[in-house]
Amino acid sequence: xxxxxxxxxxxxxxxxxxxxxxxxxxxxxxxxxxxxxxxxxxxxxxxxxxxxxxxxxxxxxxxxxxxxxxxxxxxxxxxxxxxxxxxxxxxxxxxxxxxxxxxxxxxxxxxxxxxxxxxxxxxxxxxxxxxxxxxxxxxxxxxxxxxxxxxxxxxxxxxxxxxxxxxxxxxxxxxxxxxxxxxxxxxxxxxxxxxxxxxxxxxxxxxxxxxxxxxxxxxxxxxxxxxxxxxxxxxxxxxxxxxxxxxxxxxxxxxxxxxxxxxxxxxxxxxxxxxxxxxxxxxxxxxxxxxxxxxxxxxxxxxxxxxxxxxxxxxxxxxxxxxxxxxxxxxxxxxxxxxxxxxxxxxxxxxxxxxxxxxxxxxxxxxxxxxxxxxxxxxxxxxxxxxxxxxxxxxxxxxxxxxxxxxxxxxxxxxxxxxxxxxxxxxxxxxxxxxxxxxxxxxxxxxxxxxxxxxxxxxxxxxxxxxxxxxxxxxxxxxxxxxxxxxxxxxxxxxxxxxxxxxxxxxxxxxxxxxxxxxx
Amino acid sequence: xxxxxxxxxxxxxxxxxxxxxxxxxxxxxxxxxxxxxxxxxxxxxxxxxxxxxxxxxxxxxxxxxxxxxxxxxxxxxxxxxxxxxxxxxxxxxxxxxxxxxxxxxxxxxxxxxxxxxxxxxxxxxxxxxxxxxxxxxxxxxxxxxxxxxxxxxxxxxxxxxxxxxxxxxxxxxxxxxxxxxxxxxxxxxxxxxxxxxxxxxxxxxxxxxxxxxxxxxxxxxxxxxxxxxxxxxxxxxxxxxxxxxxxxxxxxxxxxxxxxxxxxxxxxxxxxxxxxxxxxxxxxxxxxxxxxxxxxxxxxxxxxxxxxxxxxxxxxxxxxxxxxxxxxxxxxxxxxxxxxxxxxxxxxxxxxxxxxxxxxxxxxxxxxxxxxxxxxxxxxxxxxxxxxxxxxxxxxxxxxxxxxxxxxxxxxxxxxxxxxxxxxxxxxxxxxxxxxxxxxxxxxxxxxxxxxxxxxxxxxxxxxxxxxxxxxxxxxx
Numbered sequence: 003x004x005x006x007x008x009x010x011x012x013x014x015x016x017x018x019x020x021x022x023x024x025x026x027x028x029x030x031x032x033x034x035x036x037x038x039x040x041x042x043x044x045x046x047x048x049x050x051x052x053x054x055x056x057x058x059x060x061x062x063x064x065x066x067x068x069x070x071x072x073x074x075x076x077x078x079x080x081x082x083x084x085x086x087x088x089x090x091x092x093x094x095x096x097x098x099x100x101x102x103x104x105x106x107x108x109x110x111x112x113x114x115x116x117x118x119x120x121x122x123x124x125x126x127x128x129x130x131x132x133x134x135x136x137x138x139x140x141x142x143x144x145x146x147x148x149x150x151x152x153x154x155x156x157x158x159x160x161x162x163x164x165x166x167x168x169x170x171x172x173x174x175x176x177x178x179x180x181x182x183x184x185x186x187x188x189x190x191x192x193x194x195x196x197x198x199x200x201x202x203x204x205x206x207x208x209x210x211x212x213x214x215x216x217x218x219x220x221x222x223x224x225x226x227x228x229x230x231x232x233x234x235x236x237x238x239x240x241x242x243x244x245x246x247x248x249x250x251x252x253x254x255x256x257x258x259x260x261x262x263x264x265x266x267x268x269x270x271x272x273x274x275x276x277x278x279x280x281x282x283x284x285x286x287x288x289x290x291x292x293x294x295x296x297x298x299x300x301x302x303x304x305x306x307x308x309x310x311x312x313x314x315x316x317x318x319x320x321x322x323x324x325x326x327x328x329x330x331x332x333x334x335x336x337x338x339x340x341x342x343x344x345x346x347x348x349x350x351x352x353x354x355x356x357x358x359x360x361x362x363x364x365x366x367x368x369x370x371x372x373x374x375x376x377x378x379x380x381x382x383x384x385x386x387x388x389x390x391x392x393x394x395x396x397x398x399x400x401x402x403x404x405x406x407x408x409x410x411x412x413x414x415x416x417x418x419x420x421x422x423x424x425x426x427x428x429x430x431x432x433x434x435x436x437x438x439x440x441x442x443x444x445x446x447x448x449x450x451x452x453x454x455x456x457x458x459x460x461x462x463x464x465x466x467x468x469x470x471x472x473x474x475x476x477x478x479x480x481x482x483x484x485x486x487x488x489x490x491x492x493x494x495x496x497x498x499x500x501x502x503x504x505x506x507x508x509x510x511x512x513x514x515x516x517x518x519x520x521x522x
Numbered sequence: 523x524x525x526x527x528x529x530x531x532x533x534x535x536x537x538x539x540x541x542x543x544x545x546x547x548x549x550x551x552x553x554x555x556x557x558x559x560x561x562x563x564x565x566x567x568x569x570x571x572x573x574x575x576x577x578x579x580x581x582x583x584x585x586x587x588x589x590x591x592x593x594x595x596x597x598x599x600x601x602x603x604x605x606x607x608x609x610x611x612x613x614x615x616x617x618x619x620x621x622x623x624x625x626x627x628x629x630x631x632x633x634x635x636x637x638x639x640x641x642x643x644x645x646x647x648x649x650x651x652x653x654x655x656x657x658x659x660x661x662x663x664x665x666x667x668x669x670x671x672x673x674x675x676x677x678x679x680x681x682x683x684x685x686x687x688x689x690x691x692x693x694x695x696x697x698x699x700x701x702x703x704x705x706x707x708x709x710x711x712x713x714x715x716x717x718x719x720x721x722x723x724x725x726x727x728x729x730x731x732x733x734x735x736x737x738x739x740x741x742x743x744x745x746x747x748x749x750x751x752x753x754x755x756x757x758x759x760x761x762x763x764x765x766x767x768x769x770x771x772x773x774x775x776x777x778x779x780x781x782x783x784x785x786x787x788x789x790x791x792x793x794x795x796x797x798x799x800x801x802x803x804x805x806x807x808x809x810x811x812x813x814x815x816x817x818x819x820x821x822x823x824x825x826x827x828x829x830x831x832x833x834x835x836x837x838x839x840x841x842x843x844x845x846x847x848x849x850x851x852x853x854x855x856x857x858x859x860x861x862x863x864x865x866x867x868x869x870x871x872x873x874x875x876x877x878x879x880x881x882x883x884x885x886x887x888x889x890x891x892x893x894x895x896x897x898x899x900x901x902x903x904x905x906x907x908x909x910x911x912x913x914x915x916x917x918x919x920x921x922x923x924x925x926x927x928x929x930x931x932x933x934x935x936x937x938x939x940x941x942x943x944x945x946x947x948x949x950x951x952x953x954x955x956x957x958x959x960x961x962x963x964x965x966x967x968x969x970x971x972x973x974x975x976x977x978x979x980x981x982x983x984x985x986x987x988x989x990x991x992x993x994x995x996x997x998x999x
Contacts, residue, residue, distance in 0.1 A: 067988075068912075068987050068988050068991060069988065069992075070987070070988055070991040070992050070995050071912075071915070071916065071919065071987070071991065107886075108886070133915070136906075136915075137906040137907065137911070138906075140905055140906050140911070141905065141906045141907055143905065144900065144905055147945070148952065151949060151952070151953045152952055152953050158953065159949055159953055159954075162949070162953075163942065163945070163946075163949070166941060166942075166945060167938060167941070167942060170937070170938035170941050171935070171938050173938075174931070174934030174935050174937060174938050175931070175934070177915075177918060177930075177934050178918075178922070178927065178930050178931055178934060181918055181919050181922040181930065182922055182927070184919065184922070185922060185923060
């Protein structure tokens with residue numbers, strides 16, 4: 003029940019705004035903020051009541067919905083979705099506050115879209131029924147489409163259409179996959195009863211994986227992302243980077259890995275290669291971007307490459323690191339987009355050449371920007387480090403793909419430092435341009451927007467155990483499923499299971515070491 | 523020999539026939555406002571709808587007139603589709619006809635006559651009855667398409683529809699003749715018995731293919747679709763809405779009845795053809811729709827594409843396939859009439875704005891109209907939580923159940939293609955600034971009521987599909 007309230011409270015906000023929009027802009031903003039905060043506060047109850055000792059789904063509600071189609075309203079969360087749900091409810095009120103003064107036309111429509119989007123995103127993370135999952139997955143598209151298309155930049159229409167078509171092409175494949183699973187799951191869409199091996203598992207894996215890879219986006223499906231980010235309003239970018247991209251990686255960890263371990267094994271080399279290409283390519287392209295927002299967008303391609311790499315390491319350290327990194331990326335990149343948005347509102351330009359020496363004019367902005375930049379690079383003590391370190395460690399001990407991949411991926415960390423710090427230097431230091439002399443520093447509202455994010459950036463960096471302890475058990479289940487002895491095809495290698503068990507033991511020991519290190 | 527008639531079974535048809543006579547008589551009196559005739563049509567169709575629903579729930583079934591007329595849940599479900607379409611079309615027609623000195627009496631009369639023809643088609647248990655129903659419906663529609671005599675476009679539409687429609691009827695009749703030659707009967711169950719593994723005479727096969735052609739024309743399946751865009755564009759918009767809804771459903775009703783019940787033993791022969799036609803119809807309809815700038819033509823091509831989706835259900839040829847095709851037709855009728863209704867609502871002093879570019883800025887200037895249009899287009903595109911999503915999902919599910927993976931992939935990709943042009947209208951309404959300020963006429967109340975009904979229906983079925991899904995699943999013959 004609690005979970006249903008969290009999912010549908012924002013929708014209630016949509017209806018409230020639709021009915022009360024006549025009361026004026028401040029009322030609309032007030033309702034949206036209250037609903038956003040209320041949803042967050044209630045969702046904290048999910049955290050406090052969450053039992054970290056079990057990998058079972060919690061807060062489960064199951065009600066018959068369309069018996070004729072074999073689908074039910076079945077929701078619940080585990081340690082993986084818990085953090086993504088909290089990330090969503092956390093970022094939404096921040097977005098509402100961030101958009102406080104920047105939306106000139108159609109404010110009520112904007113807030114309605116944002117809240118409807120929140121319901122869609124929460125629904126995706128909580129659905130335990132494939133049909134329900136698909137409904138939320140698709141319905142999310144419409145508010146996002148409006149957010150970019152109405153309140154976006156100049157080429158917004160091109161960007162929205164591209165975004166929608168890419169996603170729909172992916173979901174078309176996923177739909178076929180979902181239906182095919184239905185008939186192999188005893189005519190039911192229930193995710194919890196799904197267990198392989200499935201017929202045509204390679205094709206099914208690809209059907210799901212491509213849909214998720216487009217969303218992540220994994221190289222070479224990433225071309226919609228820079229367009230969407232650049233044209234989206236600030237809040238759209240924050241939600242897009244913060245939560246929407248995570249749907250792809252969440253889908254991989256929820257469907258692709260546990261349901262089709264054989265196929266996942268088979269395609270690991272290919273996928274990991276693409277992930278590493280994404281890491282390097284994203285970083286290199288980010289380096290040469292003249293536009294701040296585009297730079298951050300390409301850095302997302304690079305960061306999400308790390309997440310995919312960690313997922314396909316298929317061991318606890320790597321996958322836990324990936325889940326943590328999803329949250330980290332949501333916080334850091336979300337914060338970066340917010341900061342870019344704030345500076346854009348002042349100067350109406352995002353070009354790096356237009357800036358320089360801002361640290362003298364805007365000291366508060368400079369400090370916050372510095373912290374977020376360092377978190378994005380992965381400086382020890384901040385959140386990015388923990389996730390990236392665990393991912394790299396997990397990938398390095400894993401035998402599924404060569405260490406060459408990991409070496410190249412590590413180079414991505416260095417490149418990240420290059421493009422982020424170089425950008426920081428050009429924007430913040432040097433001589434102050436005359437046109438920028440009048441720029442005001444952050445006001446109280448903007449500081450309030452940023453502070454909670456900074457809090458978590460430091461918290462995760464210093465004491466990740468708060469977060470990892472809840473993730474652990476659920477990740478173990480995924481790892482067990484994905485490492486289970488494949489039904490056929492590997493019979494020529496009987497020692498495999500033993501070696502895997504041994505590998506897992508060493509991994510666990512290593513992983514505990516990482517945690518200790520990270521805490522220090 | 524006296525014929526025993528079970529009047530109860532014929533209630534929906536009788537109610538419509540009676541309404542028809544009442545409208546005809548009242549049309550004679552000039553003193554009576556012509557909108558009253560519209561209300562009579564709605565009330566008559568409403569009663570028939572209520573009776574059909576009651577009979578459907580009670581499971582009142584039976585045969586009439588020497589087994590030529592079959593009342594079962596299948597025909598009753600289709601009655602519901604036809605009557606819902608008729609009511610919605612009448613609602614959106616009333617304000618549309620109410621300008622200038624157009625004669626309104628014959629308009630409602632012909633709509634009722636066409637509805638009666640459709641009901642005959644769904645209940646026909648005999649190829650000749652199906653043909654009679656088809657002609658009754660088609661002849662009324664030819665006149666309706668050319669109803670605006672003073673408009674050359676409307677006359678052209680009527681003439682074109684008549685010529686091509688007559689062609690189609692000829693194909694259909696020829697098909698019946700050949701099947702009679704092969705099977706020695708025109709009764710649906712008797713044909714099924716006559717066709718065995720040994721008796722698959724070339725006459726039967728040729729007859730079957732001619733029937734496919736005839737139906738193909740009537741429901742606008744590629745490559746027999748060329749008439750549709752011209753007729754939709756030229757005909758009065760309300761009639762375009764009508765032709766795209768009820769008659770298409772009626773065509774599919776007879777299509778389903780004949781192919782699933784009379785020719786199941788030829789399934790090996792026809793299933794491949796239908797799969798091919800479904801893919802072709804969806805793809806051609808959607809791709810040509812992309813390049814349309816006139817909204818009526820766009821909706822015409824979209825309705826061709828939707829016929830392709832329904833064919834998926836026929837090609838699946840299982841129980842889920844039949845009921846998903848029926849459910850989809852119901853949903854499609856509501857959303858398509860709704861979309862045409864929104865087009866009528868977007869009316870300026872010089873007539874309707876038919877160019878998509880005229881809709882720029884509608885989102886802020888006419889929020890209600892833009893909302894109606896958006897819901898309908900999202901449903902046509904198949905986004906949740908609208909009915910269009912559920913309908914399409916069920917169709918795809920039925921096809922996967924028959925292991926038609928390729929067909930479903932083509933269908934799903936087509937859904938993505940179709941989203942492109944439906945969303946383009948939404949883009950124009952909400953995201954583009956108007957080039958010139960068009961003066962839109964004030965809303966007509968009956969039209970708004972019709973649209974509200976359509977929106978509520980589309981959202982209600984979208985959120986609680988069981989309301990219509992369960993009846994559809996209970997309606998497989």
